[in-house]
Amino acid sequence: MIPLAVQIPANGPLMLAAVLFTIGAAGVLLRRNIIIVLMSVELMLNAVNLTLVTVSHALASLDGQIFVFFSLTVAAAEVAVGLALVVALHRSLGSTDVDAASSLRD
Amino acid sequence: MMGPGPLFVIVGALALVTAVGMVLARNMVHSALFMVSHFGLTAILYLLLSAPFLAAAQVIVYAGAIMVLFLFVVMLLGDAESTLSEPIAGHRPASILALLVLGAALVTVASRGVPAAGGGALPEGFGSPGQVGEALYTRWVLPFEIVSVILLVAMVGAVVIAHFRRRAGARP
Numbered sequence: 001m002i003p004l005a006v007q008i009p010a011n012g013p014l015m016l017a018a019v020l021f022t023i024g025a026a027g028v029l030l031r032r033n034i035i036i037v038l039m040s041v042e043l044m045l046n047a048v049n050l051t052l053v054t055v056s057h058a059l060a061s062l063d064g065q066i067f068v069f070f071s072l073t074v075a076a077a078e079v080a081v082g083l084a085l086v087v088a089l090h091r092s093l094g095s096t097d098v099d100a101a102s103s104l105r106d
Numbered sequence: 107m108m109g110p111g112p113l114f115v116i117v118g119a120l121a122l123v124t125a126v127g128m129v130l131a132r133n134m135v136h137s138a139l140f141m142v143s144h145f146g147l148t149a150i151l152y153l154l155l156s157a158p159f160l161a162a163a164q165v166i167v168y169a170g171a172i173m174v175l176f177l178f179v180v181m182l183l184g185d186a187e188s189t190l191s192e193p194i195a196g197h198r199p200a201s202i203l204a205l206l207v208l209g210a211a212l213v214t215v216a217s218r219g220v221p222a223a224g225g226g227a228l229p230e231g232f233g234s235p236g237q238v239g240e241a242l243y244t245r246w247v248l249p250f251e252i253v254s255v256i257l258l259v260a261m262v263g264a265v266v267i268a269h270f271r272r273r274a275g276a277r278p
Contacts, residue, residue, distance in 0.1 A: 011219030013155065016118045018212035020125050022205055027129035029201040035134055035180060039141050042172065043125055046148055051216075057155040058220045060228050062241050065157050069238065072160075072167050073253045077260030079172045083179045084264040090183050 013054040020047035034089065034096050038082050045075045114154050121147040134180045142173045157233040 024047060027040025049068045056064025086096060093100045121144055128140035145168035152161040231237055242250050 011217050012114065012118070013151065014216035014219060015213050016121065016151075018216040019122060019209065021212060022209035023122075023125045023129055025208060026201075026205050029205065030198065031129065033134065035176070035183075036129070036137055039128060039137055039176065042141065042168075043128065043144070046145065046168070050148060050151060053152055053155050053157050053160060055220050056157070056233075057228070060232070062233065062237060065160055065233055065238060066241055066246050068157075068160055069163065069242070070249060070253055072163055073257060076167055076171060077256050079175055080260050080264040081267065083175055084268040086179060087182065087268045096183055 014051060017047045017050040017054065020044075020050065032097050032099060034086055034098050035083075037098060038079065038086070041082075042075060042079065045071060045078075111154065114151070117147050117150045117154070121151065135177070138173065138176050138180055141176070142169050145169045145173070156228055159233055159235045159238045162235075 021044050024040045024042075024044035027043065028037050031037055031040065049071055052064040052068045052071070056062065056068075089101055090096055124140045124144040124147060128137050128144060131137040131140060145164060149161040149164040149169070152158075152164060
């Protein structure tokens with residue numbers, strides 16, 4: 001359908017997805033704001049989705065794309081619950097710092 | 107093998123820049139805006155990889171729904187000052203070392219690529235809404251139904267977590 005699509009060898013998008021995943025992991029490990037950490041988790045999920053679409057394209061099989069559809073849904077659910085947790089955390093601790101929630105009791 | 111298309115290189119480079127910007131931005135709103143541009147660029151990559159239905163779903167779900175949720179929470183909670191304290195001594199250098207190892211390993215594996223089946227000849231209408239819908243409602247119909255339950259559970263869970271804590275806190 002799009003002529004450019006045929007020219008892309010699989011390892012370019014795969015390497016891009018690998019680097020994006022590492023950047024997301026860096027955000028999770030190095031940032032202390034819980035909202036940014038959630039965003040970085042989304043970035044990692046997105047990188048995996050890109051890998052699945054690439055492999056689906058290279059193998060000419062729709063299964064990878066179907067899997068991305070499911071992972072998109074789970075990502076949406078994860079953000080809804082995650083942000084609800086952030087709001088609850090901010091209410092009880094008054095902070096969105098990941099190190100603020102370091103105690104199991106009130 | 108032919109080199110990657112020029113459009114792919116440009117969009118991929120922009121996606122990298124926006125991802126780094128998202129992680130490094132001081133202001134949370136800037137991070138959220140970098141994130142939405144990153145997801146938009148990923149949708150273009152999906153188009154180039156012949157997944158037009160997923161590109162549309164990506165824009166609607168990520169750039170639409172998830173983005174609004176993030177911006178809403180950022181606005182609700184305000185822009186808290188980000189501390190740069192290190193809770194565990196040596197955490198940061200150790201993290202960077204681990205990330206370098208992870209990145210090197212992933213890129214090495216990814217650079218091998220995947221063997222292209224059928225010489226890259228894709229069937230007509232590959233990844234179109236019609237084909238994806240047909241696969242979803244025939245072969246993948248059970249996972250499809252389970253996913254709807256996941257969405258329902260997440261919705262109920264989000265309401266319970268964000269709502270009941272406030273009532274419990276207001277009573278004493």
